[in-house]
Amino acid sequence: LLSLIGSYLIPSCFTVGSGEHLNMPTQASCPICDWLASDPVCFSIGPGEHLRLCPQDYTCCSSQMEETLAHQSETDFLSAIDDTSQFLHTTFTQRHRKFDEFFRELIDLSEKSMNQMFTKTYGRLFTQNANVFQELFVELRRYYSGGSVSLTEVLSEFWSRLVERVFSLVNPQYQFSDEYLECVNKHAEQLQPFGDLPRKLGLQVSRAFIAARALVQGLATGRDIVNKAAKLSAGAGCVRALMRQWYCPLCRGMPSLRPCHTLCLNVMKGCLANTADLDTEWNNFIDALYQVSEKLEGPFNMELAADSISVKVSEAIMHMQENSIATSTKVFQGCGSPRLTPGRSRRSPKESGGNRRPFRTFSPEEKPTTATGTNLDRLVSELKERLRPMRGFWVSLPHTICNDKNMAADVTNEDRCWNGQTRGRYLPDVTGDGLMSQINNPEVEVDMARPDVRTRQLIMELRVATNRLKHAQAGQDTDFMDSKSPPPPPTQHKYYDWFGCPTLFLEIYCPVGFQSNPNFAYLIKLVKVLLSS
Template sequence: MAKTKTKMVYIVLTIGLSVFCQQMIVSNAIPIDHKVLDTNQDMKTQFDLTQRQTISELKTMLSQKTTKFDEFFRELLKTSKRDFHQMFLQTYGLLYERHSSIFTDMFKDLEDYYSSGSVDLSDAMDMFFHRLYQKMFQVLNSQYKFDDKYLSCVSKHMDELKPFGDVPKKLSQEIKRSFIATRTFVQALNNGKDVIKNILEIPTSPECTKALTKMSFCPQCQTSNEFKPCAYYCLNVVNTCLAFHSELDKEWNNYIDALMLLATRLETSFNIESVVDPIDIKISEAIMNFQENGGAVSNKLFESCGKPHIESKRETRDVHFEESPKFAEQPYVANPTAATVTGLDRLIQDIKKKIKKTKGFWAQLPQTICTDKHISTLIAADNKSCYNGSDFYEIDNKPESHQKSGTELNLETTRHNAIINQQNLTLKLITNKLIQAYNGQDVDLVDNADTDMETDGSGSGSGSGYGAEDNDYNLVQNNVVTDDIYFNPSTPRTPYFTVEGETNDQKSKNWSKSPKPNSPFMGKDSSFKSTLSLSLILWTLLLNYSCFYMRQRL
């Protein structure tokens, strides 16, 4: 009876030995020698390089477009300011020079709004026209003496009298909508670049590294060195490695759509060039409106605020703005600049063309990586043998028949990646700002410092990417604050992978189970126990030798 049992044990162990060793080799359960790993890092290294280069190209494009648009607008504003000064100096001469601070302050407010968003454009333009109104009233009535109290009364009646006609209302509205749209657009481009910079901070997880190493190592486990990973096997592995990246696709596409909408507005009704270029003409028109109605306006103010005191008994001459511009014999011509040569329409069309191509970028990233020229050389081409992670195939014209890899990885989706969560939130907030600007609404874009329009193509960054939602969202921020309200610090920050099959808990339970007393292998026959113990020892030695031999063949 004992001999029969012993034979049965040997038969079972022999069959199990063959299956076990083969499966261990194919599935990489046998630890891979570190020297072998060192020589099989091509796939992992190339994956990292290709992924970083592909994402960095998108970052570089946004950075370059941000810088171009920023430079264009600053040059446009600088040119407009210079042309304004030259025109008013030639038109109004000394009178303009005496009160030029009113106009330089207006341009400073516009520059400050664009740079930091710290200026309320409605208040700034309202203050400008009130100051201009008071100065013009004093100039047109220079024979009188006005104190601060009287001038305050004059200001209160400005909206009622409309001395400048409809120019203040129209110009203020045009400036506000165009400047808000322009600044929101350039800041959205800049923040899109920052989102990508933070994405580049996500490291390749150890589980992904193992999968990539296996993809390049396992084909070499066989006698033939011609086997390469199947194309769909590469796609499966990279899809899993970049599973969190694909979660960006929806919010990224919404962000691109909103950018396209606002860009169209900037080409038409919110065209900043059509507002800034002729600003000197429009303000001059407002001044001439006041000149024409100066007498009637002054009389109404005298009735409402009282008759002012005459400054002196001497005869005063009328001092007023010229009714028509008197330019010099050689009229001033602006020097060609980047703004005048390039043209806003051409610039925006170029930006729209580039950003439109990035829709679906994150969803297509695995395909882009696997078809990259550097990666594709490591992947099996059509009509050649390939490896899918557990088996070998001859690729035919119906690849779907074997596109299920035996070593696909499972991603623990409950473990969210904090960097991706934060960037999705950032994209949502930016998109909302773009929609607000598109609808002509106020956009809260306040920053305490000048905007940093960084241009780099390295794809590197220093942002941690772990941030909390700020109720007063700052679209200009370049650094993301620490602490993530959506992430438990005790949770691992890298995606967690497991190999399909038995879980660790199940393995622990199975290995911890002790044989029951009534087991046929736990009889009272001591000779059988000795035989069984010897059999197990021999089987273990045979297993180690066989697996070692199979590995040496690699």
């Protein structure tokens, strides 16, 4: 709308004269009536004593026009926030989808590779026991999808079932009851029939799956945080300031005049005071995402882990086969002699199923790719490039908006801009960032005694998400909450903590930087007075 007024209405309606129109607009300098031609509230030029928001000088605007423009300024502001944050939302949404599709496809390819490899190597022996391997991948998918699954228990259960099957297969001349196989399992931990391969595979798979799940859920959390943070509600003080900077020039007959850059900054910093307080935790969250992505292209590589499942399981089976006599002897000593299979007194011939073939690993050029022709290294590289510019997004949002030529005058145009009253330089200093810095904001009245609960909840969500990502960097399995789940409600207490901030779940409700603010003592008194009244 601002751009429309500046480029469409001005050439036909606005005539630059000697400068007298700065104090009293002329009909030619009042395109507001053309803009609202279909609106019966169009007001002829006259004194502005009726105005509540704009300077009460000669004006083109009626009270109804002023109200209409105030609503429009709020709409423009919210649209600017939405447009500016769109790249965040798009990045998180697209990266989440790409990584999720890729990781799921890796799991599918891993299972397919195992089925093909084991069918060729073990033949009917594998197909008869395929449910053991199918169940492993069912549980791995359930874990990755966010289910309440312990990877340690999943892998332990898999090896327990596998040792029972393989022990029976390498001793076909015996019949084993369920109780006997339980005894075999009890001895397996000490005998280590698969060697050190279960530990190695467990470490590799656990780290990779924990990091992969953490990254995908972290991207979903980022998307949801952006959605919530961008859905602002401009307060009355903010709307008044927006109206004064964007549309009061129009009412004064100066539609081409943009607000001074520093005026715009003060207005935006006041309107976005709570949002700026997300900055510290937001940066920590982005850093944690970046570090987890680096782990995935390094020691926690999901591609290598998925590729290694079939190889290491096959190596484990071969290890047990090669040591079957020694293992069986020790088991028989501990569990007793099993019964011979009726009609069998010696080992049966080995099951035919093709000769074992040596397993190969992929060279970097041969890494498995998804249907889109990408691999993990490329995905991670693209993600890291997109994460870097996200740092400091919320605290720099006022600058991003005010740097738009449709929103404010260029920073070099300090003398030919709207300063809130007329054309000229804007003199007040630019305030700092965040809620506590707005106490001296000359443009926006900000209620610092009541920090925005929604922003404090977002801060808490970011802290929780960052903590999960940091655990994943260490290969630690933590229960990730669903990204859509709201944080637990705060617990209220009727006392003050040691530095005077009311402890209504301190980390959520107390303003960021509360203690370090130079107006700290004054604010403590203010909060106490308000709460005691």
